[in-house]
Amino acid sequence: MASGLGALVIGLAAFTLPSAYLTESPGPVFNTIGEIQESPVISVHGADTHETEGSLSLTTVYVNGAPTSTVRVFDALRGWIAPSVDLTPHELVYPSGTTREEVQQRNQAAMASSQELALAAALDHLDVDYTVELSVMQFTEEAVAAGTDEILIPGDQMLAAEGEEITGLEGLRQAVNEAAGEPIELTVVRDGQPVEVEVPTYQEADGEYYVGIMLATEFDFPVEVDIRLEDVGGPSAGLMFALGLVDTMTEESLTGGVNWAGTGTVDPDGTVGPIGGVAQKTVGARNEGAEHFLAPRPNCDELEGRLPGGIEVYGVEDVDQAVAILEAVRDNDEDFLAGLQPCGR
Template sequence: MVFPQKVIKSGVPAPRADLRRVSAWATLALVAVSFVVPANFVTEQPGPTFNTIGDFNEKQLIEIEDAETYPVSGALDMTTVSVAGGPNSTVGALNVLSAWLSDSGSVLPSDLMYAPTVTNEQVSQRNSAEMTNSQEVAQAAALTYLGEDFTEHLTVSGVAEGGPSEGLIEEQDVILRVDGANLDGFESLTEAINKPQGAAVTVTVRRDGAERDFTITPIYNEENDSYLLGLYLARSFDFPLTVNYGLEEVGGPSAGLMFALGIIDELTEGEMTGGEHFAGTGTIDTDGAVGGIGGIAQKMRGASEAGATVFLAPAENCDEVVGRVPAGLSVVKVETLTDAVEAVEQIGKGSDPATFPTCS
């Protein structure tokens, strides 16, 4: 999750350079230069936290309509990274040096994080879109966990040039079925495409109110070890209830897990946290799978400074967690939303966080 310092982001890759071994002379030289030379770097520092079951600016952060809700207690904090610098902007070299020397900061050349042609406005738009999507998917994940029905629509927003669907599928087509089987969401589409292991599939779409079938041979993507149709899809949902989020100027996809937990807590009788102060991060998918994020060292530090005692960390980020956990903070490793709910409930009832899986 990202917060403009500048930018506040929930998930940014954060390789870290460490200057603590730099000689005193080199450090003095950097300090001297820092007063006169602007730096084309991006710095990342711990950002603010937001309690998803609490209030923000005198408004409930998660407000649910058209469903019965229950009292909550404690905290389920989403965590952020405060980012300075980026496209079309510079950050003072003294600030770069400060972040570089900080135990909780990181510094990267701007060109490694952003394409040369990207603008700050485009970055902001992308972060905002990722946040909106993460909120919708978090609601879907929470309802899936609670056994509530909803409908997901997959609309084509773009067709990859040279891909297997070019000349067949068009923008605004709605994907309905694969090989005659109805789809109930993005995960079922992925499963249907991968099941034939590269063989051609029949894709049924709705276009201009009529259904059309196309035979398409997916291509293999080594990076993801999966087969692809070469389509860009926009996901939309029809939910039986409305969730309003009272949070602005925060972008990125990595608050999904904490949003889903907040929704589940408000829709479930009993106080899930038991009054304890939890924090965490992670993307979420409609089936409850928790994905990795960036900036986890900064997020753990921000969580600790905000008073959290337990931090929920995606299993994918464990290699970045080890050796960087602030004193007094217990880290629980989670792979699914179910893992996270069970950890919060049991710790809220008095279980020792050390009895749950952690990063090691």
């Protein structure tokens, strides 16, 4: 009897131990063309602005687990059962030794960057000129081990990858992934002259390929934008910020009063990149009343069999396509919508 009771106590205690997993669950949404505490989320200065209607909401995911919080064994088991919660081994997301402060700083920096990239993408869609430069800052340990720091030097300005102009980070990431571990040909400006170099690429545990170059991005915009949104981090709001800016600077409403939500990184040329937690974000959007959802086309496979009822999901590759879909739904253009490739169905 005593041994059985002891085993029960030990078993119950095991449920309270920290697990080796992170959980992702649906988070709140924020309307980029709405207000927070009676102040607009987006304010544009130096350009004509117009009244908006409906919603273009960015979506978020609650990520729980070390180093920002603790997911205990019981929480992990509960998440494993819940259809809208995903479990991910901690080491696949955060390198060993990552601190809570480092995660917060990284997320804040990514959010600030996504706002700049969104403005660039919005201006590109609206055919408003601006300038951008990407230049080498420093290298990761993996890049140094591969000898990249002997090929590139801080200050090199990126021009092209495999002969294609680089307009932003997403375009460079795409080119590196297409290299699939082979060296990639980059064209840079050094001391005022174009130089072509071959740079090694390597694969990380997440399956993505990298060159290990940390870049500085410098924009010169003809308008100023203030985005009021606190306690939200990461780069995945870029697409919805861009659409909110386009809607704000366009005379006719993009939504026609319809409630939209979405997610995706964005590059200055409007390219929409994949994100994490897309299944959770569609659930969170549906729960907040969104009727339609924009997802990065590369994420559509993750939604197979996981789409919640009551919301229509569209896969997009760039801002131009996203705007075209918004307008087609607004105008009830059934022929256009019928020709779209399904996303998650």
